[in-house]
Amino acid sequence: VLTKRIAVLPGDGIGPEVCAEALKVLEAVSERFGHQFELDVQLMGACAIDATGDPLPESTLQACFEADAILLGAIGDPKYDNNPAAKVRPEQGLLRLRKSLGLFANIRPVTAYEVLLSHSPLKSDRISGVDMVIYRELTGGIYFGQKGRTEEGAFDHCTYTREEIVRIAHLAFQAATTRRNKLTLVDKANVLETSRLWREVVQQIAPEYPSVAVDYLFVDNAAMQMILNPKQFDVILTENMFGDIISDEASVIAGSLGLLPSASVGETAALFEPIHGSFPQAKGKGIANPIATILSVAMMLEHFGLQEEADLVKEAVDYTLDKKVLTPELRADHPFTTEQVGAFIANYV
Amino acid sequence: VLTKRIAVLPGDGIGPEVCAEALKVLEAVSERFGHQFELDVQLMGACAIDATGDPLPESTLQACFEADAILLGAIGDPKYDNNPAAKVRPEQGLLRLRKSLGLFANIRPVTAYEVLLSHSPLKSDRISGVDMVIYRELTGGIYFGQKGRTEEGAFDHCTYTREEIVRIAHLAFQAATTRRNKLTLVDKANVLETSRLWREVVQQIAPEYPSVAVDYLFVDNAAMQMILNPKQFDVILTENMFGDIISDEASVIAGSLGLLPSASVGETAALFEPIHGSFPQAKGKGIANPIATILSVAMMLEHFGLQEEADLVKEAVDYTLDKKVLTPELRADHPFTTEQVGAFIANYV
Ligand SMILES: CC(C)[C@H](C(=O)O)[C@@H](O)C(=O)O
Numbered sequence: 001v002l003t004k005r006i007a008v009l010p011g012d013g014i015g016p017e018v019c020a021e022a023l024k025v026l027e028a029v030s031e032r033f034g035h036q037f038e039l040d041v042q043l044m045g046a047c048a049i050d051a052t053g054d055p056l057p058e059s060t061l062q063a064c065f066e067a068d069a070i071l072l073g074a075i076g077d078p079k080y081d082n083n084p085a086a087k088v089r090p091e092q093g094l095l096r097l098r099k100s101l102g103l104f105a106n107i108r109p110v111t112a113y114e115v116l117l118s119h120s121p122l123k124s125d126r127i128s129g130v131d132m133v134i135y136r137e138l139t140g141g142i143y144f145g146q147k148g149r150t151e152e153g154a155f156d157h158c159t160y161t162r163e164e165i166v167r168i169a170h171l172a173f174q175a176a177t178t179r180r181n182k183l184t185l186v187d188k189a190n191v192l193e194t195s196r197l198w199r200e201v202v203q204q205i206a207p208e209y210p211s212v213a214v215d216y217l218f219v220d221n222a223a224m225q226m227i228l229n230p231k232q233f234d235v236i237l238t239e240n241m242f243g244d245i246i247s248d249e250a251s252v253i254a255g256s257l258g259l260l261p262s263a264s265v266g267e268t269a270a271l272f273e274p275i276h277g278s279f280p281q282a283k284g285k286g287i288a289n290p291i292a293t294i295l296s297v298a299m300m301l302e303h304f305g306l307q308e309e310a311d312l313v314k315e316a317v318d319y320t321l322d323k324k325v326l327t328p329e330l331r332a333d334h335p336f337t338t339e340q341v342g343a344f345i346a347n348y349v
Numbered sequence: 350v351l352t353k354r355i356a357v358l359p360g361d362g363i364g365p366e367v368c369a370e371a372l373k374v375l376e377a378v379s380e381r382f383g384h385q386f387e388l389d390v391q392l393m394g395a396c397a398i399d400a401t402g403d404p405l406p407e408s409t410l411q412a413c414f415e416a417d418a419i420l421l422g423a424i425g426d427p428k429y430d431n432n433p434a435a436k437v438r439p440e441q442g443l444l445r446l447r448k449s450l451g452l453f454a455n456i457r458p459v460t461a462y463e464v465l466l467s468h469s470p471l472k473s474d475r476i477s478g479v480d481m482v483i484y485r486e487l488t489g490g491i492y493f494g495q496k497g498r499t500e501e502g503a504f505d506h507c508t509y510t511r512e513e514i515v516r517i518a519h520l521a522f523q524a525a526t527t528r529r530n531k532l533t534l535v536d537k538a539n540v541l542e543t544s545r546l547w548r549e550v551v552q553q554i555a556p557e558y559p560s561v562a563v564d565y566l567f568v569d570n571a572a573m574q575m576i577l578n579p580k581q582f583d584v585i586l587t588e589n590m591f592g593d594i595i596s597d598e599a600s601v602i603a604g605s606l607g608l609l610p611s612a613s614v615g616e617t618a619a620l621f622e623p624i625h626g627s628f629p630q631a632k633g634k635g636i637a638n639p640i641a642t643i644l645s646v647a648m649m650l651e652h653f654g655l656q657e658e659a660d661l662v663k664e665a666v667d668y669t670l671d672k673k674v675l676t677p678e679l680r681a682d683h684p685f686t687t688e689q690v691g692a693f694i695a696n697y698v
């Protein structure tokens with residue numbers, strides 16, 4: 001029996017709704033297994049800007065430092081987009097949170113659920129059986145380099161140190177050894193010096209994992225292969241900017257954007273969130289799919305070492321998919337609401 | 350009746366084969382309409398490294414400067430890949446050619462051919478009717494910024510000047526006015542300063558094209574939308590690196606990688622090439638699809654102001670598709686060879 005403290009950041013748009021359902025499921029796990037989860041709910045994102053002027057208030061950051069794990073809903077509000085003059089943006093809070101907590105590895109499993117194949121934009125034979133996990137570097141590269149304006153224009157600097165590559169590369173290789181023993185590095189080594197460094201480091205580390213076959217793909221080719229033959233991928237390793245693009249591309253091929261969880265981990269901290277955004281148009285309508293957030297809770301349980309509990313949550317989700325207890329984007333006729341899906345899964349647990 | 354000088358760079362892999370067929374078609378145009386095309390065939394890419402040590406020998410560059418247009422096959426050879434130590438790479442020749450000639454706009458039309466819908470990895474309803482053109486900035490950004498190593502790692506600098514954005518933005522807006530009057534800027538303005546500059550410049554220019562509706566998409570979202578709903582796109586405008594990724598992604602959704610041409614233009618120079626690579630495994634087998642290169646010749650004819658001639662080449666290609674005179678990747682039973690497809694199209698012309 002464990003006691004864990006969890007910082008909960010529901011965020012904006014549909015974030016609070018999907019978080020509420022994920023917490024229902026966590027509560028059910030707690031009841032069934034006797035664990036104690038202490039929740040500390042905090043503001044972050046546009047709602048935090050509205051309330052405090054800061055997308056990541058000091059108290060929120062503090063709560064995250066003190067927690068064993070963080071559950072995030074989603075952040076972002078259209079009133080801060082398309083406005084190059086906006087000085088404060090919800091995204092800044094997210095970037096600062098990642099950097100402050102040292103969450104250097106973003107981990108995104110992408111699975112094709114057989115019952116959902118008809119919802120994929122891809123033909124079923126291309127995606128049936130897809131099962132990959134993407135390791136995206138999350139606190140380096142062009143996201144965090146120097147940026148600014150000059151007389152004539154603007155600049156963004158991309159930098160990587162060896163050490164930044166080494167630590168996430170080990171995580172990705174280790175993951176490969178527990179899976180199908182294949183690792184694909186996605187880079188642009190024919191053009192970028194940082195990519196050549198990534199390739200060098202990965203080539204140096206590879207001998208430590210003799211069971212893992214390593215493959216190298218230029219990012220433009222990877223963007224094509226993701227559509228042409230996504231089954232070829234097992235573990236993908238890549239830098240921050242390419243990971244942003246490739247992992248979002250990967251997330252839609254399986255037709256299950258609302259089902260995909262993610263973990264962002266560092267030496268000590270760990271954050272779990274659905275990969276979908278705050279989807280403001282859907283806010284308050286009861287149509288948001290809570291499953292991605294619920295599966296993020298399953299990743300959190302695994303992170304706590306609670307494998308049985310995590311497996312039970314995943315089993316509950318599979319059952320829900322089988323029974324077609326689904327929100328409207330996956331079931332047009334007689335769809336279920338966000339709350340009904342959450343309750344069904346919590347009940348199974 | 351025109352006289353034009355064309356530098357021909359067949360390049361590596363299947364490059365020479367597809368160029369040969371495109372030149373057959375150009376010859377047919379010349380015979381039918383009485384134009385004179387003077388060809389100047391030159392080395393470039395891996396074959397140029399092998400012959401001279403330089404992927405872009407001085408004589409090749411000189412020929413390109415003196416030509417009215419350049420036709421490129423494809424460059425690249427596996428022996429120069431996956432070798433971070435290789436000091437000379439075929440790609441360097443291409444990048445230097447683009448920069449030396451000031452080819453700042455890469456233009457890629459992506460069309461879904463109805464007869465090929467069954468070959469798309471996407472379901473037909475998603476792609477039927479897709480018709481977009483991508484304007485990728487080609488001589489700025491992280492490709493051409495300072496790059497190098499430091500004690501601990503490596504760096505690549507991305508810079509853009511206002512002027513670099515202005516000139517391609519005008520081309521893209523002009524294209525939109527001759528099409529469906531929609532322009533989508535793809536950037537990462539929530540993170541990058543250069544992207545915020547792109548957004549600013551595009552917002553400033555937009556009023557000069559009141560008929561054009563402007564849309565802004567973050568690149569990660571664009572990578573998703575390209576799969577979920579590619580029909581929404583008319584003209585896409587984007588910077589160099591994002592353009593590399595998004596245009597390659599776009600090229601496979603229609604199931605017709607071997608059919609897509611491109612133009613790269615500057616103030617004075619213009620280069621035409623298929624978007625596919627050198628595909629070394631297919632070299633010499635007669636299985637390479639020459640249509641992308643033939644359609645690149647059609648774009649060249651348009652560039653010369655020869656609209657009737659260009660339309661005739663496109664009509665010939667449509668006829669070829671209708672009659673299913675196709676290479677193996679598009680026709681498994683009784684496929685035609687590279688030469689047969691080229692001859693069929695040249696003959697129609
Ligand atoms: C909101 C944005 C800064 C963020 C990113 O680009 O990292 C998001 O797209 C993501 O992938 O988590």
Ligand SMILES: CC(C)[C@H](C(=O)O)[C@@H](O)C(=O)O
Nearest residue numbers: 190191220440441443444593
């Ligand atoms: C070969 C490479 C340097 C090039 C690029 O990235 O620009 C290619 O991928 C392209 O898109 O023409």
